[in-house]
Amino acid sequence: NEALHEMSKNPKNWVMPTGDYANTRYSPLDQINKDNVKDLRVAWTFSTGVLRGHEGGPLVIDGVMYFNTPFPNIVYALDLNNDGRILWKYEPKQDPNVIPIMCCDTVNRGVAYAPAEGDRPALILQYQADTTLVALDAKTGEVVWSVVNGREKDGSFGESGTSAPMVFKDKVLVGISGGEFGVRGHVTAYNLKDGSLAWRAYSTGPDDEVLMDPEQTTHLGKPVGPNSSLESWEGDQWQTGGGTTWGWYAFDPELNLIYYGTGNPSTWNPVQRPGDNKWSMTIFARDADTGMAKWVYQMTPHDEWDYDGVNETILVDDLEINGQPRKALVHFDRNGFAYTLDRETGELLVAEKYDPVVNWASHVEMDPNSDQYGRPQVVAQYSTHQNGEDTNTTGICPAALGTKDQQPAAYSPKTKLFYVPTNHVCMDYEPYRVSYTAGQPYVGATVSMYPAPGSHGGMGNFIAYDAATGKIVWSKPEQFSVWSGALATAGDVVFYGTLEGYLKAVDLDGNELFKFKTPSGIIGNVNTYEHNGKQYIAVLSGVGGWAGIGLAGGLLQQEGAEAWQQAVAGERAPTDADTAIGTAGLGAVGGYAALADYTTLGGQLTVFAL
Ligand code: PQQ
Numbered sequence: 001n002e003a004l005h006e007m008s009k010n011p012k013n014w015v016m017p018t019g020d021y022a023n024t025r026y027s028p029l030d031q032i033n034k035d036n037v038k039d040l041r042v043a044w045t046f047s048t049g050v051l052r053g054h055e056g057g058p059l060v061i062d063g064v065m066y067f068n069t070p071f072p073n074i075v076y077a078l079d080l081n082n083d084g085r086i087l088w089k090y091e092p093k094q095d096p097n098v099i100p101i102m103c104c105d106t107v108n109r110g111v112a113y114a115p116a117e118g119d120r121p122a123l124i125l126q127y128q129a130d131t132t133l134v135a136l137d138a139k140t141g142e143v144v145w146s147v148v149n150g151r152e153k154d155g156s157f158g159e160s161g162t163s164a165p166m167v168f169k170d171k172v173l174v175g176i177s178g179g180e181f182g183v184r185g186h187v188t189a190y191n192l193k194d195g196s197l198a199w200r201a202y203s204t205g206p207d208d209e210v211l212m213d214p215e216q217t218t219h220l221g222k223p224v225g226p227n228s229s230l231e232s233w234e235g236d237q238w239q240t241g242g243g244t245t246w247g248w249y250a251f252d253p254e255l256n257l258i259y260y261g262t263g264n265p266s267t268w269n270p271v272q273r274p275g276d277n278k279w280s281m282t283i284f285a286r287d288a289d290t291g292m293a294k295w296v297y298q299m300t301p302h303d304e305w306d307y308d309g310v311n312e313t314i315l316v317d318d319l320e321i322n323g324q325p326r327k328a329l330v331h332f333d334r335n336g337f338a339y340t341l342d343r344e345t346g347e348l349l350v351a352e353k354y355d356p357v358v359n360w361a362s363h364v365e366m367d368p369n370s371d372q373y374g375r376p377q378v379v380a381q382y383s384t385h386q387n388g389e390d391t392n393t394t395g396i397c398p399a400a401l402g403t404k405d406q407q408p409a410a411y412s413p414k415t416k417l418f419y420v421p422t423n424h425v426c427m428d429y430e431p432y433r434v435s436y437t438a439g440q441p442y443v444g445a446t447v448s449m450y451p452a453p454g455s456h457g458g459m460g461n462f463i464a465y466d467a468a469t470g471k472i473v474w475s476k477p478e479q480f481s482v483w484s485g486a487l488a489t490a491g492d493v494v495f496y497g498t499l500e501g502y503l504k505a506v507d508l509d510g511n512e513l514f515k516f517k518t519p520s521g522i523i524g525n526v527n528t529y530e531h532n533g534k535q536y537i538a539v540l541s542g543v544g545g546w547a548g549i550g551l552a553g554g555l556l557q558q559e560g561a562e563a564w565q566q567a568v569a570g571e572r573a574p575t576d577a578d579t580a581i582g583t584a585g586l587g588a589v590g591g592y593a594a595l596a597d598y599t600t601l602g603g604q605l606t607v608f609a610l
Helices: 002-007 096-101 558-568 576-583 584-589 595-599
Strands: 041-049 059-061 066-068 076-080 085-091 112-115 123-126 131-135 142-148 167-170 171-174 186-191 197-202 250-252 258-261 282-287 294-296 313-321 324-332 337-342 348-353 359-363 376-380 391-396 410-412 417-423 425-431 447-451 460-466 470-477 487-489 496-497 502-507 511-516 528-532 534-542 604-609
Touching: 041 417, 059 112, 059 528, 076 123, 112 167, 131 171, 167 250, 250 313, 258 313, 324 417, 337 359, 348 359, 410 487, 417 496, 447 576, 447 584, 487 528, 496 534, 584 595
Parallel strands: none
Antiparallel strands: 041 604, 059 066, 066 076, 076 085, 112 123, 123 131, 131 142, 167 171, 171 186, 186 197, 250 258, 258 282, 282 294, 313 324, 324 337, 337 348, 359 376, 391 425, 410 417, 417 460, 425 447, 460 470, 487 496, 496 502, 502 511, 528 534, 534 604
8 A cells, every 4th residue: 555655655654563664663763862772761551451462563654543452353543632531332243252272361452544545534443352343434433344254253163363454455354363273374355445355365275265376376496286285185174274364464566476384284292284284384485466376385294382473573674595685585483483585486595593592403405406495494303293192392492482483573674674573491291183063163282381491491582683694693581471572773772572571672682772661561562653743652562362362261369379499490390270270271370370470461552762
């Protein structure tokens, strides 16, 4: 969308969830800088009226701030010219049956904005938990149109919506969640003018549904061949094969390509689904008009660890790789490798670990002449498939929630470095046999998680990474995973939030310059904008997401947390109840139990200024 693209160049506004189509999360604003950030103060706050995990962050468009909440997905428009007065509020009615089919808390990663065009008003688009995509009049909050993207709105097929839509050209793109329920993933483009369907592309299945051309679509430079997805599954397993699309999307207006990644193959039990399980765990480049796949790259063929490939792709033009400037795409995958690709051709340029503890694969094969080209070289000891069903494979790094999950990184064109919120967590993984029933969990593994052994004892790092060379430049340890999106600014400050609830600012060497404890854990993404000549920093608090599910889902009360920690510390013999806590919430409840010592549920926007 030409107008939106232009608007994203004005740093006073924040018009897309990730700042721009390239997902850089960078702002040229520099009023708040490394010398004065220590003087940051809370300017104003706003309670969202909802508890549980608050992901995403506010959009700011010409004096109006828009954001939404977790289920029930209330949308607010606040008037910045009138002290944050509520201009309008939209509260949809949704079937609460969708709550239990959301794997990783009732999160939502934010709303999207579409500028007015012709007689269509400017829109705020929200993709709801029940998979309704609703277009609201940005001025009034009135519903302009609404479509249901999933098969039903009551959770009966295990489908849900958590991702932020992306407005591009005259369309809006949404994905689907439910990889833990055997949902067959797809992305769908709807026409902005009336919500009619433009195109849909599945992650698995026949070529005409995956929108793949056997000759023209390439994987690492070679045509994919006929029905490449079908060939990589046994029987009709692709129909319940996952590859959901709940992460972030990117758009390159010049190449007219859309980029995104697909999630884990279903079930988590790899023994049950032989083959490469294409095109789960894959970065897709698709033609924005037709949805046809131009190229694909599967990062984790035949996943055995739940390393969803949905994390954001960041598009940068100023990286020199082996002395050559490249139109690059950079992706920090759950599997612990950071990938740099040529985004025009899909050529693999760099693939390196961005946490040294990553052990499930030794490296990614980079020799184009090898039959293993582009494939991670799996270390047998950590193969949950090889070890088989009902066998507990221990000490796998990273854990299922990856070296990074949905929390988006930032890129600074000033330093040419990426600032990445990461997890530093390992796991034990025991696959077991499951059968598919629509709307029922189709997980097939028991997982427990713990801080990376033999390291700094914490569960996270905030790092700076050079995607041209594949090197970690610095790494700042954090007690918990950094589950919040980062923001880099021209003031030579980088911001992020922590699960305990701190908003932090660091300098370009990772030294902490400022921290402030907000009312609840932060899993939202830090944004910035300027209003009446003043720069502001805004962030949502509200602990939750997968890492915070113990608190958000009420699976762990403070007493439970203490008892569990005693058992883990060997202060008393573990009981069955301890084991149940340890593996609840798909393994996250035990791992993050200590979080209950630092924070509790909330739902608040905090805005800072000098
Ligand atoms: N959501 C979070 C979060 O918001 O903290 C973390 C995760 C999800 C994961 O680690 C997942 O694997 C995941 N998987 C799916 C899926 O497979 O469809 C969906 C979601 C989601 O929509 O939130 C998550």
